[in-house]
Amino acid sequence: MTPFNIIVAMDPDRGIGKDGRIPWQLKGDLRHFREMTTTTRDKNKRNAVIMGRRTWDSLPDPFRPLPGRINVVITRNEQLRLPEGVMKAGGLAQALELLDEKGIRKTCETVFVIGGAQIYEQAVRLKGCRMIFSTQILHSFPCDTFFPPFADCFYQTSASQRHKEDRIEYLFAEYRRKDSGQPQAV
Numbered sequence: 001m002t003p004f005n006i007i008v009a010m011d012p013d014r015g016i017g018k019d020g021r022i023p024w025q026l027k028g029d030l031r032h033f034r035e036m037t038t039t040t041r042d043k044n045k046r047n048a049v050i051m052g053r054r055t056w057d058s059l060p061d062p063f064r065p066l067p068g069r070i071n072v073v074i075t076r077n078e079q080l081r082l083p084e085g086v087m088k089a090g091g092l093a094q095a096l097e098l099l100d101e102k103g104i105r106k107t108c109e110t111v112f113v114i115g116g117a118q119i120y121e122q123a124v125r126l127k128g129c130r131m132i133f134s135t136q137i138l139h140s141f142p143c144d145t146f147f148p149p150f151a152d153c154f155y156q157t158s159a160s161q162r163h164k165e166d167r168i169e170y171l172f173a174e175y176r177r178k179d180s181g182q183p184q185a186v
Contacts, residue, residue: 001128002096004050004111006120007036008147009135009170015143016117020058023141026165032172036133037112038068045109046070050095053080055115070108072098074119092122121148132175139168153178 009029010016017023037047048070056064056073065071065086072087072095073080082088089095092113099108112133113123123129132154154175162171 001093001126002099002105002111003128003130004096004113004123005131005133006113006123006129007033007133008115008120009033009137010147011137011139011141011143013140013143014147014149015141015145016115016120016147017145018141018143020054022058023143024137024168026135026137026168026170028163028165029135029170032135033114037066037114040109042109045107047110047112048072048099048104048108049112049114050074050089050092050119051114052116052119053077055119056082070099070104092119092126096128117145117147124148124150124153127177127179130177134173134175135170136173137168137170138162150175 008016009022015023037049040047046069049066050072051074053073053075059066065083070087071085072089073082074089074091074095076090080088087098089098096111099105099111113119113129132150155178156173157176158174160172162169
């Protein structure tokens with residue numbers, strides 16, 4: 001299985017959305033997301049982003065597909081029309097297989113799962129998920145969509161200093177899978 005990471009922004013209750021939208025607008029979080037999902041060590045490669053159809057639909061038109069990245073949309077709707085170059089998969093496993101096929105893996109450096117909740121739920125359970133890169137919003141929001149519990153399988157390896165924007169504090173944290181063979185932080 002292709003190894004992959006998750007990138008997510010969540011509040012203290014693991015809330016990630018309300019009515020199909022992100023309940024906060026933080027330029028620093030958006031900048032962090034863009035940098036994480038576009039930056040590669042090898043300038044000849046790109047990163048891939050895997051998302052559910054609702055996440056795809058929530059992207060503003062000027063940013064759909066996400067530029068500079070290989071975009072894969074998970075949907076059960078076989079009739080869904082996507083722009084040229086955007087791949088479609090019936091599930092997370094199929095999306096990961098697509099990135100292994102057709103020589104794509106040779107040009108793809110890192111794979112990120114970017115949502116939504118159902119896709120995150122599947123991703124957290126797969127051993128191929130190595131890291132979670134999380135923007136921790138330090139204020140609770142009224143959310144109706146949540147990131148799944150993950151503390152049993154992941155441990156925190158780092159956290160940034162706090163940032164403040166529009167009276168909302170947040171930080172960037174990284175979590176590694178406990179059974180990834182790496183030493184755990186004490």
